[in-house]
Amino acid sequence: MTDTKQVAKIEALATRVRVDSLNMVAAANSGHPGGSLSEADILAVLYGAVMTHDPKNPTMPDRDRFVLSKAHACPALYGVLAETGYFPVSELSTFRQINSRLQGHAHIKTPGVEMSGGSLGQGLSFGIGTALAARLDGRPTRTYVLLGDGECDEGQVWEAAMSAPHHGLDNLVAIIDRNRIQNDRWTDEVMTLEPLADKWRAFGWEVAEVDGHSVPELLGAFDRAAETKGRPSAIIAHTSKGKGVSFMEDNPAFHGMAPNPEQLKQAIAELTSSQAHD
Amino acid sequence: MTETAITRQVAAETLVELGGEYSDLVVVGGDLNKSTYSNKFGAAFPDRFFDFGPAEQNMVNVAAGLAASGKIPVVSTFAAFGTARPFDQLRVGVSQPGLNVKLILTHAGLLTAEDGASAQAIEDVAIISALPSFTVIVPADGPEAAQAVRAAIGTQGPFYVRLSRTATPVVHGSDYTFVVGRAETMRQGTDATIIACGIMVHAAQVAAASLAEQGVSCRVVNMATVSPLDEGAVLQAARDTGALVTAEEHLLQGGLGSAVASVLSGNLPTPLEMVGLSGYAESGNSKALLEKYGLTSTDIADAVRRVVSRKTGQPTS
Numbered sequence: 001m002t003d004t005k006q007v008a009k010i011e012a013l014a015t016r017v018r019v020d021s022l023n024m025v026a027a028a029n030s031g032h033p034g035g036s037l038s039e040a041d042i043l044a045v046l047y048g049a050v051m052t053h054d055p056k057n058p059t060m061p062d063r064d065r066f067v068l069s070k071a072h073a074c075p076a077l078y079g080v081l082a083e084t085g086y087f088p089v090s091e092l093s094t095f096r097q098i099n100s101r102l103q104g105h106a107h108i109k110t111p112g113v114e115m116s117g118g119s120l121g122q123g124l125s126f127g128i129g130t131a132l133a134a135r136l137d138g139r140p141t142r143t144y145v146l147l148g149d150g151e152c153d154e155g156q157v158w159e160a161a162m163s164a165p166h167h168g169l170d171n172l173v174a175i176i177d178r179n180r181i182q183n184d185r186w187t188d189e190v191m192t193l194e195p196l197a198d199k200w201r202a203f204g205w206e207v208a209e210v211d212g213h214s215v216p217e218l219l220g221a222f223d224r225a226a227e228t229k230g231r232p233s234a235i236i237a238h239t240s241k242g243k244g245v246s247f248m249e250d251n252p253a254f255h256g257m258a259p260n261p262e263q264l265k266q267a268i269a270e271l272t273s274s275q276a277h278d
Numbered sequence: 279m280t281e282t283a284i285t286r287q288v289a290a291e292t293l294v295e296l297g298g299e300y301s302d303l304v305v306v307g308g309d310l311n312k313s314t315y316s317n318k319f320g321a322a323f324p325d326r327f328f329d330f331g332p333a334e335q336n337m338v339n340v341a342a343g344l345a346a347s348g349k350i351p352v353v354s355t356f357a358a359f360g361t362a363r364p365f366d367q368l369r370v371g372v373s374q375p376g377l378n379v380k381l382i383l384t385h386a387g388l389l390t391a392e393d394g395a396s397a398q399a400i401e402d403v404a405i406i407s408a409l410p411s412f413t414v415i416v417p418a419d420g421p422e423a424a425q426a427v428r429a430a431i432g433t434q435g436p437f438y439v440r441l442s443r444t445a446t447p448v449v450h451g452s453d454y455t456f457v458v459g460r461a462e463t464m465r466q467g468t469d470a471t472i473i474a475c476g477i478m479v480h481a482a483q484v485a486a487a488s489l490a491e492q493g494v495s496c497r498v499v500n501m502a503t504v505s506p507l508d509e510g511a512v513l514q515a516a517r518d519t520g521a522l523v524t525a526e527e528h529l530l531q532g533g534l535g536s537a538v539a540s541v542l543s544g545n546l547p548t549p550l551e552m553v554g555l556s557g558y559a560e561s562g563n564s565k566a567l568l569e570k571y572g573l574t575s576t577d578i579a580d581a582v583r584r585v586v587s588r589k590t591g592q593p594t595s
Contacts, residue, residue, distance in 0.1 A: 061348075067343075107374070107375070108346075108375045114346065115342075115343075115346070115371075115375075116370060116371065116374050116375040117370065118370055119366050119367075119369075119370045119371075121335070122335075122339045122342075122366075122367055122370065122371050123339075125335070125336045125337075125338075125339030125340050125342075125343065125367075126339045126340070126342050126343035126346070126371065127343060128336075128339075128340045128343060129339065129340040129341060129342060129343020129344040129345070129346070129347065129349075129351070130343040130344070130346060130347045131343075132304075132328065132340070132343070132344060133343070133344050133347030133348065133349050134347065136304070136325065136326065136349070137347075155335075156333075156335040156336055156339070156367075159330075159333040159335060159336035160336050160339075160340075162331075162333075163330050163331070163333065163336055163340075167328065
């Protein structure tokens with residue numbers, strides 16, 4: 001049974017992360033809003049409930065690792081890190097500016113960011129490394145890697161997908177943000193991914209498909225992943241790109257385009273009013 | 279009879295020694311573990327050895343994740359596969375965050391021989407030297423390979439150690455001490471300096487000995503660390519001898535010769551001749567390849583005569 005108070009708290013965190021993401025992208029006049037909004041609930045569930053972590057001690061050895069393989073969608077990661085106390089929320093306004101710790105694509109100079117990324121396809125392999133290290137050290141820590149669905153076009157994703165079950169890494173969870181839109185177009189126009197769940201199953205993963213905007217469903221999937229022994233878990237999170245903002249939702253234009261000031265105002269009004277109705 | 283050693287074998291044995299000293303040392307292999315001798319480490323430390331098959335992109339980021347968790351990961355495969363294939367992973371995943379990943383790669387250069395151009399890594403030093411965080415070491419022989427591996431494991435940051443497939447001459451005694459980033463003067467001379475790395479160090483010594491019989495006095499410098507380069511040693515040689523020759527079992531573009539030329543042109547323009555490869559080679563035995571593609575002691579001696587002639591303005595004798 002899910003605690004409704006906990007769910008409300010996570011949903012509120014996700015809303016703040018969405019608002020932060022749009023403010024950052026709008027202030028920088030560049031960045032990736034669509035994928036930040038699609039992944040916001042996943043990040044809020046991980047940082048707000050699932051993961052063992054300490055914002056005041058970002059390099060604590062026994063922390064769980066979150067790896068943002070789709071490193072272009074870092075505004076939401078910076079948002080959740082700031083909102084949970086890794087660095088001041090006020091620092092978010094430096095995103096993509098000179099001398100900032102908040103790079104255009106996630107980089108380890110930011111407190112709480114585990115992996116430098118920006119070239120797609122590398123995160124799952126990195127997560128295999130951190131999962132192997134945890135097992136070698138006998139640490140109970142788990143690694144969560146968030147991939148984009150378009151990112152699964154990269155061949156390296158499947159090198160990693162093949163090797164994680166081979167090495168029996170049940171302390172590793174891959175989450176695929178299945179928002180159905182990649183840089184140029186809809187994913188099925190660029191490259192056929194389906195049957196995506198079958199592909200992961202065939203590579204030896206325990207696979208779950210959930211509504212990636214449902215906090216209870218995500219919590220349940222992470223619980224089941226923690227109970228799965230002998231092999232890694234993949235969670236295909238069905239999401240909408242631009243989730244929460246009417247004119248961004250399922251709109252390929254907002255993969256990598258900043259909202260103008262008027263659009264930002266409307267977007268934040270929609271995000272904050274929908275939370276009030278919940 | 280010249281003593282020889284197989285640098286890939288020496289390096290693998292050194293890794294087994296180091297495995298006992300560093301509990302965080304791990305090796306990531308790519309289905310070439312018999313050829314690289316990494317299976318020796320796997321036999322000694324089965325828990326710390328991981329085979330990922332021929333999937334070099336995956337291997338490099340796995341190593342990055344291990345390094346980010348405090349391990350000292352060695353990526354072990356052939357130089358041709360461990361540099362070009364995962365270049366993007368080395369760039370974004372290792373060099374940009376400066377992670378403690380060690381590329382210890384074998385079968386570099388022409389000595390991969392019969393396997394032909396695809397297996398002969400001749401661009402690898404250029405590729406890895408292009409990554410700002412990496413230290414690139416091309417050991418001259420077995421004793422130096424052992425010390426280079428030891429230094430790479432014991433020093434924080436990304437390293438590349440380049441090793442050969444076949445037995446090569448030993449040019450160092452047991453009293454030799456390798457220092458990362460420091461050139462070694464192996465022979466003094468006044469007319470010209472040969473700056474060499476890897477298997478070309480022995481060829482440079484042979485060339486210098488034969489030139490001495492003809493009255494040409496050559497300094498020989500072993501530049502095992504190609505990046506970052508010992509610029510002081512290059513400029514000292516330029517000041518002292520006024521003529522330089524570089525020698526490497528690698529493409530002329532982006533290797534030792536290019537690095538030396540860059541230092542000279544920016545500080546002390548000095549006549550320079552470069553011995554190295556200008557393109558891809560082919561299958562064949564090592565000796566035939568080195569002769570056909572101009573990487574012998576005779577080629578070095580000819581280059582010395584050319585550069586001395588440029589320095590003095592006198593035609594070569």
